Amino acid sequence: MSGFLAGLCVAVLPLLAAGFWLGRRTARPPGLGGLGTPVEHATFRTLHTASHAAPPLRAGLTEETARRAARRLRPLLGTDALCLTDGRRVLAWDGVGGHHREEIMERLAGPLDTGRGEAFRIGCESPGCPVRWAVVAPLTVDDRVHGALVACAPGESAVLVRAAAEVARFVSVQLELADLDRSRTRLIEAEIKALRAQISPHFVFNSLAVIASFVRTDPERARELLLEFADFTRYSFRRHGDFTTLADELHAVEHYLSLVRARFGDRLAVTLQIAPEVLPVALPFLCLQPLVENAVKHGLEGKKDACRIRITAQDAGAEALVVIEDDGAGMDPGLLRRILAGEDSPSGGIGLSNVDDRLRQVYGDDHGLVLETAPGAGMKITVRLPKYRPGVHSSGRLG
Structure with missing residues (x-):
């Protein structure tokens, strides 16, 4: 308008x-x-x-x-x-x-x-x-x-x-x-390609190595993990639409976590609490998985005991509230601000800034990522998704 x-x-x-x-x-x-x-x-x-x-x-x-x-x-x-x-x-x-x-x-x-x-x-x-x-x-x-x-x-x-x-x-x-x-559509597509390119080769190699380790000892488990890997990569590299539903995005996150759990076993404990009424809410494609990957990476980094990650999606009136928390090493807030501003880009930082930029482009500056962290205090990421926004549909493009 x-x-x-x-x-x-x-x-x-x-x-x-x-x-x-x-x-x-x-x-x-x-x-x-x-x-x-x-x-x-x-x-x-x-x-x-x-x-x-x-x-x-x-x-x-x-x-x-x-x-x-x-x-x-x-x-x-x-x-x-x-x-x-x-x-x-x-x-x-x-x-x-x-x-x-x-x-x-x-x-x-x-x-x-x-x-x-x-x-x-x-x-x-x-x-x-x-x-x-x-x-x-x-x-x-x-x-x-x-x-x-x-x-x-x-x-x-x-x-x-x-x-x-x-x-x-x-x-x-x-x-x-x-x-x-x-131009906006091309920018969004380029950003999605950048996120896809960030799917770590180490993650791919480690996932395949874990699957291979089960081939002789537990063939059925190897088969399940192979299907998880196939479903995750199929979703990540799909070619239609800039938007998806919260249900589909969380489903891809579960595939990702299944592969990570197979590698780290008891070192990773994940809790999901999802309100069914927010599952149809539309959001930018490949938006939550980089945030969960960040929680896994920083949650396990420098820790010998188990890392606990909690993912919640709640109904908040006109919005769906998605929160991803980990009890890992945390981060200096100043460094985090520089990452989101594009002034610093350590491993994994590009994913956070990319998701933050796309949320602001689609919903406005007041819907960027809200991050709470401190050294040794873990990290909490909050995503506010409007339930209804003109031009945002899970089956089409922004327009």
Whole structure:
């Protein structure tokens, strides 16, 4: 919503300030009755139309999104025809005069190359075609021309030149937001790949070594551990979706812990206390396992006796509260702050900072990791997961 409002402020409001002809060429919006002045009605109509044109463009500039957007943008301009192009072809033409597509594209070479708007006459021998004049407004993102908006009318109009330029700015802002969305998705995917890459080769080798040690003495146990290893790696390297459910994430954690317990035996004691009602809650994929791995590593480090780890997931009203505690060596709080800030990255630290960054990106800064620790006092990690967040679904991507 914030991106749309930004685009609206940049592009639609200047149309209204310029005295754009929408109020003179369109009827009053239905449902408004006799309330308001003609200017107010034009404003409402413009905002309403723009709100419907923005969502398709947030998916980028394709034939389908251009077609859906053009259908909304043409009434915004009140022209007989409007087309959206990329750098090579007309993606969508709304209105009359579609036979001018090739001529329009031939005349776009200059505007697409320079990024400057242009207006020109169109020769047409068809007596029933009102298209005699066209205004070209380039669509630019980060100073690169991605295409053009072309508004066609029966005759010259200085107001249409200004209006087309402002609507093109609105479209450009939406395309820039679409680029940001794609960049965010690529960033999240890169971070997940980084987490996958952190699955320690030592963990893999140690797990396989433990499995091999049971092959002769306890074949059934070896088979169970091999299945645990296969399920854990299958989940960790899955390719669909940025989000998962708390149930699936905890299931992967159990596979991981089964392999660790097989290696360390009685040295590792784990307690899980999970409220069933929070199991469907969605969260970023591969979010809890790095935290549990951190608890195992630091819980066992420098200790000869058993390490106790406690994992709880509780219902906290509008949130699910996940807490991972260990009674290990703990850490200096100053070092921990530097790790989360990316200023220090000892073994295992990248996992903590990665998870913290992703939680903040998805839910906001007030939902980053809460860590409590001190030397010799173990560590407590708290994760607050909103039960409902627009765009966060376990079966899809953020959007």
